[in-house]
Amino acid sequence: MRKKILGFLLTVIMAAALTGCSGSNTQTAKNDKKTLYFIPIVDTGAYWSPMKKAAEEEAKKLGYNLVFKTSPPSEQAKNEKHIGFLEEAIANKAAGIAIAPMDPDMFDRKVKEAKDAGIPVVTFDADVKTKSNRVAYVGTDNKLAGEELGKKGAEYLKMKGISAGKIALVAVNLTQTTMTYRQAGIKAGFDSVMGPDAKNFTWLEAIQDNDQSSESKRQLEGQIIANPDMVAVFSLGSEGPDTGVMEAIKSQGKAGKIYHFGFDYTPTWENGIKEGLITGIVDQDSYAIGKTVIDVLDKAVKGEKIAADYPIPVKWVEAGKIVEYGKEKQKQFTAETK
Structure with a gap:
């Protein structure tokens, strides 16, 4: 009888130990996938859409959950709305934030709040007033x-x-x-x-x-x-x-x-x-901007050394070359997204 009791107790102890290990692994798995916030001005058009796609793909590749936040161009309180997205990211303790600030002064204080909370912020497309409040800027000058x-x-x-x-x-x-x-x-x-x-x-x-x-x-x-x-x-x-x-x-x-x-x-x-009706354009490589933003933010999250600015140059395209230029951009985009 004593042997049966001892055997039962041993079985219970082993089961508890296994359950404890399983719970620990589950918790670790949940914490493995960190969250990044990506907040562009809009998400439509030939400039913003490739940027969004690049950011989503690079975040997935690097193992991040990307929270995408924006508002339509017609939004009346657009600055306030996007500052609200920043507040949400801070409240949710995001691993990092990428934002295109529409006003260098209005967004400056909130970006500093993220910095004070230990959350690295990468600005893109536009910058905040105080450069030391963000870790890097990515995009066109x-x-x-x-x-x-x-x-x-x-x-x-x-x-x-x-x-x-x-x-x-x-x-x-x-x-x-x-x-x-x-x-x-x-x-x-x-x-x-x-x-x-x-x-x-x-x-x-x-x-x-x-x-x-x-x-x-x-x-x-x-x-x-x-x-x-x-x-x-x-x-x-x-x-x-x-x-x-x-x-x-x-x-x-x-x-x-x-x-x-x-x-x-x-x-x-x-x-x-x-x-x-069109004479010529200068074009930004928005896909490169989206990809670079996530790469830089990833390095910042990991505490790796990064530069303060990552400039993306523009290219002049005459009207007669726009069609061919568009085809080349599409080929490049398709190749990069595979």
Whole structure:
């Protein structure tokens, strides 16, 4: 009888030990997969969609759970909404945060809160005011990218013998950091190439369309009618301005007379090439940005040494080469996502 009791007790002890080990392994497995927050300005269009896809794939490859947060372009309280996403990430003790801050001042304090909580933050597309609050910035230097577009626009006008006239600017949001830098860069680059003739050009009041092509079309049509000497327009990125500007130029019969310089590749440009509604663009490699953001954040989470900035250059593409350029980008994208 004593042997049976001892045997039973031994069985119970072994079962308890095994159960304890199993519970410990389960808990470890749950903690193995850390969470990263990825907060872009939007998630649609030829610029943001590849970036999102690259981030998702790289996070999965590195073993992270990626929480994706954004809001539509028409969101009225967009800054507040995205600051709320930052607060959520901090409250949930995320392993790391990647965010495209729309205002360098508004997001600065909240990014510092993440830093104080021990959560590394990588900014992309735009930066916060205090660089020491984030661990790194990934993306285009928007002022330099704007300068490149401004220089190319000025070179094109000079080639056409144009040394005076009105110039329009169209953007989704004129106060967004990336847009203010691009505007400043475009004007600086344009003036540097034009030299003394720069004083002969007048920059009209910039148009904001909140990514609504009907709005940019309406406002630009008004400017074209009021300024018959308009010679160029710069659209600073996203589908709304891209489409709205081309439609306005076409509706006013100004194709080939008002030269259009755009920002970022999108298949939308192909609709205006034959009719002379787009002259050339500078393009960012958004897929590379998305992948690099996650790679840098991974290193930061692991405590590895990283640089303060990871610049991604832009490329100038003339209208006649946009179709082939788009095909090459698609091939590259397909190869990278396999």
